[in-house]
Amino acid sequence: MGELTGYQLGVIGALFLSVASSVSIVIVNKALMSNLGFPFATTLTSWHLMVTYCTLHVAHRLNFFENKSIDMKTVILFGILNGVSIGFLNLSLGFNSIGFYQMTKLAIIPFTVLLETLFLKKQFSQKIKLSLFLLLVGVGIASVTDLQLNFVGTVLSLLAIMTTCVGQILTNTIQKRLNVTSTQLLYQSAPFQAAILFVTGPMVDQYLTKQYVFAFKYSPLVLGFIILSCVIAVSVNFSTFLVIGKTSPVTYQVLGHLKTCLVLGFGYTLLHDPFTQRNIIGILVAILGMGLYSYFCTHENKKKQMLDLSPASQIKDKDSNTPLLGHQDKENHFEAKKATKDSLV
Structure with missing residues (x-):
């Protein structure tokens, strides 16, 4: 129970760090970009990753x-895949309207659900899907405005x-299957992400x-x-992994869309950005979707833990000599149980 509580506190800490650093x-x-006129987003991201790697290298030493x-x-x-994805997202923003770019970001959730269902055999309950749908509708209402389509922009969005x-x-998947921590994976992949963006970033930014x-x-400012x-980006990259x-x-x-809602709120409060009734309604619907997603995930995980700890489940784990279908050794039984466990959200 103590280990479970520690794990939950670790998750909460990671979520809080991600939200705070990203916002x-x-x-x-x-x-930097709007007020000081520095528009080079892709090159700036490569500097973020370089500083992240240097910071982790010092921490390792x-x-x-x-x-x-x-x-x-x-x-x-x-590393190259992650670097390329950042480049495609920036190009998508450059070739599309803001509204279509926001739709691109919204499409990441259903596409991820589809890929995990098809290739990783994960199962998403109807309640989870409903909460995700409410979230996407809310963020769409709050952030999506104009939708201008063009062929190049659409292709770039799909690639992104x-x-x-x-x-x-x-x-x-890499962290779980290779049993590496987020820090270890980020430390080894950051140089390659930084390299691909450092080479291509200036060209992408110059084109855009x-x-x-x-x-x-x-200027000094x-x-x-x-x-x-760059300093904040170290925390962003670390908390993402x-x-x-x-x-x-x-x-x-889902957490990313919470950040979107917070950014809209902070933009209105601190930077006096335009804020309409539509933004308010969208944010409220999105928060409802996030709340339901969190509740359903927690409820399903607790239910799964209770099933795993039940006497019937433990007896079933021990009884490996009389399988129902053919011969199964303990290792195969363990792998099947692990696959079932990984299928939950």
Whole structure:
């Protein structure tokens, strides 16, 4: 019971860190790009990842965590995939209207559910699906405005959705199957993510903004905000891997839409952004969906834990000599049980 309580506290801490750091970096980046005229989002992301890697490298040298070897091919492909997904998201924003870009982000949840159902055999109850539907409707009402379609933008959005979903599913899968922590995975993959964005970022940003990032005039104020953004990004990147590893890609996307609602609220409160009755209704519906998702997930997980701890379940675990269908050894029985456990949200 003590281990379970500690795990729950760890999840809550990870969720809080993710929300706090993500909302903070959005506010800082908005000030940097809108008020100070620094529009180079992709290159800035590569700097974020470089600072993250350097910070983790120092932490590793100081023995704050133990590094664990992961197959280099897996790490490189995983790092490149995540870097490419960020590039596609930025290109999608550049080629599409804000409304269509928001729809792209909303589509990540149902696409993730589809992929996990088809390839990982996960099961999502009707109650979970209903809560996700309410969440998406609410965020759509609150954030989606104009919808302008074009062929290139649509293709880029589809690529962004696919690479983002696969990258987040792999973030969860690699941590569990290879038994590595979020810190260990981020430490090994961050250099490759940073490299792909550092090489392609200036070209992407120049194409989208018609400006060259290294020709920009960096005032002390701009440099200060860039440094602050990079420092906060360490927490953002760390908490992203932590949340996905401890929960699931779908839960992380739900959390992302909570951040959207908070950003809208902070934008109205601190930056005096326009705020309409439609925004308020959308945020309330989204919060209802998030609340139901959290309640149903907690209820189903508790029900599953009670079943796992029941005497009948324990007796069934021990009785491996008389399988119902053919011969099964203990190892196969354990793998089947593990697969069933992994199928829950």
